[in-house]
Amino acid sequence: MIILLYIRDILYIYFFLFCFLFGYRIFYGKHSKWFILASIILIFIPYYAAFALYFFIAIFLVFLSIKSKKRELSVRILLYSLTLSYIITATGLIYRYSNLTDDFSLRLIMVYSDTIGKAILFLGMLAFVAYRMREKNEDMRQNAMELVKVEAEKSALITSQNEKLELKVKERTSELNQSLEELKATQSQLIQSEKMASLGELTAGIAHEIQNPLNFVNNFSEVSNELVDEMNEELDKGDLEEVKAISLDIKQNLEKINHHGKRADNIVKGMLQHSRSSSGTKEPTDINALADEYLRLAYHGLRAKDKSFNAELITNFDESIGKVNIVPQDMGRVILNLITNAFYAVNEKKQRDVNFKPIVSVSTKKTDEHITISVSDNGDGIPEKVKEKIFQPFFTTKPTGQGTGLGLSMSYDIVTKGHDGNLKVETAEKKGTTFIIELPN
Structure with a gap:
């Protein structure tokens, strides 16, 4: 029987220790190593020191509750319910070990303190979960809004960069088109220079080719003049047969003059044709x-x-x-x-x-x-x-x-x-x- 009572007292102590650790965890988000060490030592504390421990934990939880006014609503609700549950449970336990149990109302508190405290803690945990979910949803909504904002900024930045890029492309295209036109003009000038250079190569050859038919024209013209003089002499003599023979020679010379004249004309035409721009x-x-x-x-x-x-x-x-x-x-x-x-x-x-x-x-x-x-x-x-x-x-x-x-x-x-x-x-x-x-x- 004594052992059972001792176990019950230890469980009570650990309940309060649990409240202590739970409150610390809620507020700070982690446990320190000395908390775990303290939980082991608490088993061996004297029985009469338990009430001081209860009182200390109560003050600590009240302190956390007051300090949590800047924390999230879900954290404050859970701390408030934990503190209230702890105080009610601890009060009932204190009455149980006191001599005031003759009062009926106090006996009610002693009997139902555990139930009321657990109910308050349970309701607080439900409220914590509900508000926590709402806070998470709000965080998600805020994150989504931030994401939309960031995407909008990115889109605006991309649009701005695209506009700048398009402008640069247009400017570069304009520069390239201008350069292309200049290159085409330069190429046309170079091609014309090449044509004139080839014409220069022909100039001496053309002069030589024209000189030959001109020499023939001059020679046959001189011979024809001499033949005309001979023909006049034969006419004076009355030798018509010789006149006819001379006239045939003159005609042949004129045909040769005409042939070489056309040859020179063809050479000149060829030169002009070469120098002209191609009609295509x-x-x-x-x-x-x-x-x-x-x-x-x-x-x-x-x-x-x-x-x-x-x-x-x-x-x-x-x-x-x-x-x-x-x-x-x-x-x-x-x-x-x-x-x-x-x-x-x-x-x-x-x-x-x-x-x-x-x-x-x-x-x-x-x-x-x-x-x-x-x-x-x-x-x-x-x-x-x-x-x-x-x-x-x-x-x-x-x-x-x-x-x-x-x-x-x-x-x-x-x-x-x-x-x-x-x-x-x-x-x-x-x-x-x-x-x-x-x-x-």
Whole structure:
């Protein structure tokens, strides 16, 4: 019986200790190590000191309740209910061990204090849970509002950044378009410069070609004047047969004068046609005559600069080709550019080797699918690493001032884009190079 009473007293002590620890936990959110140590020591406290412990815990809980006025409502409710439950339970226990139990009202308090205290604590815990959930919901709502606010700020920031980025893109696009227009203008000027440079290459050759028919015209004119004088003498003599023979010679001379005059006229027209901007209109053109003319003009143009230069010119034209539908100004520039490059290659090799015999050949051929124009030389050929770049704009192996690097690039565009053809190169180092123009048949 004594043991049971002792156990009951210990349980009472631990109930109050539980209230003490629970209140501390609610308020501070954690337990200190000395609280656990104190709970072990409390088992061995003297019986008469229990009432002092009850009183101390009551003061502590009241202190926490007062101090919790700045805490959440759920914490305050739980602390208030815990404090009230503790005070009622402790009061009943004190009355139980006192001598005042004869009073009926006090006996009621003693009997029902545990029940009332537990009920108050239970209701306080329910209220704590309810308010705690409401506080959590409020926190979640606040967090959601903060999240919405942050997302709105992010969205506004993204919109602002997008607007700035779009503005920068527009400015950059405008700058690029302006740069593109400037590049196009520069390219047009360079292309025109390349055309004029090729015309300059022809100038000496054209002068040479015109000089020949002019010499024939002058010679036949002088001979014709002499024949006219002879014819007048024969008329005075009355020898009509001799007059007729002389008149036939004069007629032949006039035909030759007319032929060489037309030849000079064709040379001038060709020069003017080459210097004019391309109309882009295709017309039937004698490819063989075009290639032969530019071969001779380019050759005499080079000889006008360097009298010591001589080369063997070989032509092999397929007469079955007839007239081909091309833009003559453009295709003439391509052929001239390829022939000029061929003469440049053999001339460079000739300057290093006096025993070298330059050969430049131009040939045409008609197949079922293509009409080909080939320009070949026996120069040094093109290195493989250079071959991959020769059709790139502004690429040149010539010294500064001797080439713009647009000749082959322009030629490639004229053949491929302007005539739906192909321009390819076959080369062997130290042996020579052949450029082949393929036009659709």
